[in-house]
Amino acid sequence: KAGVTQTPRYLIKTRGQQVTLSCSPISGHRSVSWYQQTPGQGLQFLFEYFSETQRNKGNFPGRFSGRQFSNSRSEMNVSTLELGDSALYLCASRVAPNEQFFGPGTRLTVL
């Protein structure tokens, strides 16, 4: 069974731009979660989607948004990028209450 895939793996943007990241979960997994990982803040939960609905949300500004499609694939969008948005963005899928399976991440650099 294929694992969680994320595209693109690396991304460079400039301040003020917007970006969309994509995540394809493991087949049959309907829950997709997004995390931001930075050296200073560690692993921070962004949001979780289940059956196309946002089920949980972390403490991030409204510039961070996401959605999930009927095939469970998910996208997250960050608008008006700031330097502090530079991070590794991780996607994970699961069948609750079991473990999450993580993708390799998208490394976003904001210049």
Add this chain to the structure above:
Amino acid sequence: GNSVTQMEGPVTLSEEAFLTINCTYTATGYPSLFWYVQYPGEGLQLLLKATKADDKGSNKGFEATYRKETTSFHLEKGSVQVSDSAVYFCALSEGNQFYFGTGTSLTVIP
């Protein structure tokens, strides 16, 4: 509410030393517990898990026992290798919620 607390790093050990990374949790019910490992430049990988009290999860020489009386899930390995150098995350799952600790960086020197 639910939370996970793990020991601060970084931890530096010599090869073949004994490893313990402490993890304690707070939960309202009966969570499942996990250890994840993250190698440089990669996503998190599940290392081991335990789904009920007194369960012992094990993998690649690592072990952790679900201790309900002390609300702990400490990670241990008897003899670490250089290849074990990574960041280790303790986590719990209860219902639809998933909680991670802050991560502990381990460096093993030859």
